[in-house]
Structure formats: C-alpha cells, structure tokens
Amino acid sequence: MKNKKMITIILKKLKELYPEKIKQRDPYKVLIETILSQRTKDENTKKASKKLFSKYDTIEKIANAQEKDLEKLIKCVGFYRVKAKRIKKISKILINKYDGKVPKNLKELLKLPGVGRKTANCVLVYGFNEDAIPVDTHVHRVANRIGLVNTKTPEETEKTLRKIIPRDYWKEVNKLFVEFGKNICKPTNPKHEKCPIKKFCKYVENLEV
Structure with a gap:
C-alpha cells in the first residue's frame, strides 16, 4: 500500500491529465x-x-x-x-x-x-457535491492494479480508499480513475508508454522484475 504522500502525487498527476471539473447535475x-x-x-x-x-x-x-x-x-x-x-x-x-x-x-x-x-x-x-468515493469496476480494478489497495470487492476498496485518500480528493477519485481506466490503464493492453504514474505502479514494477 502506498503512503499518503505518494497517493497525493498520484492523484495530482491524474488531475493534470484530466483537469475537467465535476459538473453538478440533477x-x-x-x-x-x-x-x-x-x-x-x-x-x-x-x-x-x-x-x-x-x-x-x-x-x-x-x-x-x-x-x-x-x-x-x-x-x-x-x-x-x-x-x-x-x-x-x-x-x-x-x-x-x-x-x-x-x-x-x-x-x-x-x-x-x-x-x-x-x-x-x-x-x-x-x-x-458531497464528499464520497463511488467505486465501480474501473475504480476497483485500477486501485488494485497500481497498488493503492489489495481488496476483493468494490465495498472493501471504498472502505480502504476512504482511509488512505485525503478527503479533499474524495469527490474526484471516481472521475479520475474511470477516465484513466478507460483510456490508459485498460483491463487488457494498458498503455504504459502514456501512463503518468507508471513509476508508482505495482503492476509495472512486477512486469520489470
């Protein structure tokens, strides 16, 4: 599991990649x-x-x-x-x-x-616009793949992410991980060459061993 300083760096890099603000809706x-x-x-x-x-x-x-x-x-x-x-x-x-x-x-x-x-x-x-962390298949998969969590279910992932992610980032976790999971950290053939956080990624570390 990553320390909080590293987690903040990861989230900042993903925000640079996907800077669009969350739009509030009905x-x-x-x-x-x-x-x-x-x-x-x-x-x-x-x-x-x-x-x-x-x-x-x-x-x-x-x-x-x-x-x-x-x-x-x-x-x-x-x-x-x-x-x-x-x-x-x-x-x-x-x-x-x-x-x-x-x-x-x-x-x-x-x-x-x-x-x-x-x-x-x-x-x-x-x-x-409340602080919460929606965990879908993308968030669950990405969080486990990069080594933020080691969990079996989305519910466990949410519980762990709430403990390790600074509250200021809670609202953005879903948007950032979903976009990242769809476009770069894909289920198969992830695009390592375009990944801004690969040096922090457990999956890439294991590939290089």
Missing part, C-alpha cells in the same frame, strides 16, 4: 442514470437516458408511466425490464416519502430498492 437524473448504467456500456446508458428523459422529463411522469413504455425506451441497457420496474418504484417512493426529492443522505439512499453504495455515492458526488 440528483434524480444522476440516480436514474446510475441505475441504468449497471452492467451496461456507457454509450447504451447515454442512449437510454436520453430517450427516457426526452419523453418523461419529470419524476411524476416516470412514476405514472406504464412499465412497458419505460422498457421500450431503455431496451438497449442490460436487464431493462428489471430496471424499468425499479426506476418506476423508486420514483413513487421519492414522491410519497421524500416530497419528490432525492435524499442527500447515504443511509436514506441505501433504503431505495436496488441502490447500493456505488449508486448512492454517485448521487452524493455528482448530484450534491
């Missing part, structure tokens, strides 16, 4: 899009989200929509029938229990059906 749309994104390619998530919100642009309209109509709009995502039922149910709960607002609270978010820690943390970061 918490409800973040919640629904993150649910749609589960086990689905990014391009399909964007396509489904665009279709869904083009026809049903409010929480009330989604809550009152027919499941079959929702299914047609999001059919390009994985498990679209399950997700159609879920987003309708969540929308109704938010209207009935939270006055149509997404709760700004991890504990309450986790009470919503099908919402796990990654989804809840995404809502906190991208919807409310």
Whole structure:
C-alpha cells in the first residue's frame, strides 16, 4: 500500500491529465442514470437516458408511466425490464416519502430498492457535491492494479480508499480513475508508454522484475 504522500502525487498527476471539473447535475437524473448504467456500456446508458428523459422529463411522469413504455425506451441497457420496474418504484417512493426529492443522505439512499453504495455515492458526488468515493469496476480494478489497495470487492476498496485518500480528493477519485481506466490503464493492453504514474505502479514494477 502506498503512503499518503505518494497517493497525493498520484492523484495530482491524474488531475493534470484530466483537469475537467465535476459538473453538478440533477440528483434524480444522476440516480436514474446510475441505475441504468449497471452492467451496461456507457454509450447504451447515454442512449437510454436520453430517450427516457426526452419523453418523461419529470419524476411524476416516470412514476405514472406504464412499465412497458419505460422498457421500450431503455431496451438497449442490460436487464431493462428489471430496471424499468425499479426506476418506476423508486420514483413513487421519492414522491410519497421524500416530497419528490432525492435524499442527500447515504443511509436514506441505501433504503431505495436496488441502490447500493456505488449508486448512492454517485448521487452524493455528482448530484450534491458531497464528499464520497463511488467505486465501480474501473475504480476497483485500477486501485488494485497500481497498488493503492489489495481488496476483493468494490465495498472493501471504498472502505480502504476512504482511509488512505485525503478527503479533499474524495469527490474526484471516481472521475479520475474511470477516465484513466478507460483510456490508459485498460483491463487488457494498458498503455504504459502514456501512463503518468507508471513509476508508482505495482503492476509495472512486477512486469520489470
């Protein structure tokens, strides 16, 4: 595991590579899009989200929509029938229990059906600008590969990252690691020649042994 000084250097280098600031968005749309994104390619998530919100642009309209109509709009995502039922149910709960607002609270978010820690943390970061670390497959893989953590599950990864990463960087971890994981630190054939943190990377060290 890296020390905190080295971790800060790694994060600073990734910020130089991906300097774009996080854009705050509607918490409800973040919640629904993150649910749609589960086990689905990014391009399909964007396509489904665009279709869904083009026809049903409010929480009330989604809550009152027919499941079959929702299914047609999001059919390009994985498990679209399950997700159609879920987003309708969540929308109704938010209207009935939270006055149509997404709760700004991890504990309450986790009470919503099908919402796990990654989804809840995404809502906190991208919807409310709260300090949290959403851990998806990219974050989990990259953090383990470069040697920040040695964990088996995304939940363990989040717990460890919260301990070792300075809180000032929490909000940015997901964005930085996702971009890095997609473009340079790929699952196969990572681009070592373009990597700004390879001298800190456990994976590269093992290759050179």
